[in-house]
Amino acid sequence: GAGVSQSPRYKVAKRGQDVALRCDPISGHVSLFWYQQALGQGPEFLTYFQNEAQLDKSGLPSDRFFAERPEGSVSTLKIQRTQQEDSAVYLCASSPMFFRQGENTEAFFGQGTRLTVV
Amino acid sequence: KQEVTQIPAALSVPEGENLVLNCSFTDSAIYNLQWFRQDPGKGLTSLLLIQSSQREQTSGRLNASLDKSSGRSTLYIAASQPGDSATYLCAVGGFYNFNKFYFGSGTKLNVKP
Numbered sequence: 001g002a003g004v005s006q007s008p009r010y011k012v013a014k015r016g017q018d019v020a021l022r023c024d025p026i027s028g029h030v031s032l033f034w035y036q037q038a039l040g041q042g043p044e045f046l047t048y049f050q051n052e053a054q055l056d057k058s059g060l061p062s063d064r065f066f067a068e069r070p071e072g073s074v075s076t077l078k079i080q081r082t083q084q085e086d087s088a089v090y091l092c093a094s095s096p097m098f099f100r101q102g103e104n105t106e107a108f109f110g111q112g113t114r115l116t117v118v
Numbered sequence: 119k120q121e122v123t124q125i126p127a128a129l130s131v132p133e134g135e136n137l138v139l140n141c142s143f144t145d146s147a148i149y150n151l152q153w154f155r156q157d158p159g160k161g162l163t164s165l166l167l168i169q170s171s172q173r174e175q176t177s178g179r180l181n182a183s184l185d186k187s188s189g190r191s192t193l194y195i196a197a198s199q200p201g202d203s204a205t206y207l208c209a210v211g212g213f214y215n216f217n218k219f220y221f222g223s224g225t226k227l228n229v230k231p
Contacts, residue, residue, distance in 0.1 A: 004161070033218070042122070042207055042221030043162075056217050091161060106152055107219070109162035 002026075004110035006092050012116045013082045021077045021113045025094030033107060034067055034077050035091040043091055049075060050098055082117045089114050120145045122210055124222035131198055132230050139193040139225045141208035146186050150211040152219065153182050153193050155204045162207065166193070170213070198229045 005024040013019050025032050030051055035043035036059075045059040051072035060067070064083075069075040079086055093107040121144040131137055141151070150169045154162040166175045166182040168191070174183040181194040191208060205226045209219035 006161075031217075035219075035221075040223065042209075042223045043219075044221070045218040048217040059218070093162075105150075106164050106167045108164065109154070111159075111161040114159075 004092055004094050004108055006090075006110040006113050008113060009111065010114050010116075012118060015083060015117055016081050017117075018078065018080045019082055019115065021079075021090050021115070023075045023077070023092030023094075023110060025073065025075070025092070026096075026108060027073075029094035029096050029108075030072075030098055031095040031107070032069060032075050033093040033095075034075070035093065035109075036061075037089040037091055037112070039088070046077070046090075079115075082115075084117050087115055087117045120148075120210055120212055120220040122208060122220050122222040124206075124208060124225050126225060127223065128226040128228075130228040130230065133198060133200060135198050135229075136194070136196050137198055137227075139195070139206050139208075139227070141191040141193070141222055143189045143191075143210045143220070145212070146189050147213040148186060148210050149213045149216055151182075151184055151191050152209045152211065153180075153191075154207040154209060156207055156224065157204045165206075195227075198227075200229050200231045203227055203229050 032049040034046040037043040048056040049069045064080045066078045089112040091112045093109045095107045152167045153165045168184045179196040205224040207224045209221045
């Protein structure tokens with residue numbers, strides 16, 4: 001597709017429910033990122049994939065958060081037993097290049113999924 | 119941990135004014151800095167990317183500068199238009215933590231017709 005596509009655009013979950021958020025990166029992009037943006041704040045890093053390998057998951061706030069990219073393209077962010085503090089916009093980004101020391105570039109962001117936990 | 123601050127948090131100007139948005143960061147060991155625009159309910163649109171070896175980048179009415187040693191970047195918008203109204207975010211790409219961006223909280227700009 002022309003850009004990074006995320007679905008659903010909006011999700012309302014009852015506290016304790018499990019949710020799955022999908023990201024379709026730009027075709028051929030090797031790097032994929034997930035960010036969490038709370039209301040009125042800037043995005044915060046959650047995790048980074050290089051193809052299918054999850055190289056950095058240091059930003060995942062708890063073990064209730066899990067991300068995967070099994071075939072190196074589509075990625076899913078799963079949140080188990082959702083809590084109210086999980087309410088945020090979840091942004092996915094992709095890049096055609098590997099992010100490694102000495103080789104870094106811009107990332108292209110999707111429109112995000114707004115998760116509201118009630 | 120890299121801390122990124124944006125001042126002001128909100129700005130309202132009449133159409134036609136030139137304006138400057140500020141971004142500061144605490145760790146000068148950066149690889150690049152990127153300015154984004156975010157419209158309500160939308161994702162982030164990349165405006166300008168400055169590599170750490172560069173001093174500035176220009177695109178149309180936008181000019182971004184980078185002073186890595188002092189930990190500062192500015193985004194200059196010339197002849198502002200109502201369509202420029204959005205939240206502007208700066209994001210620092212770490213040199214050591216190279217696979218993540220550190221974002222500021224943004225400056226919400228309103229350009230009045």
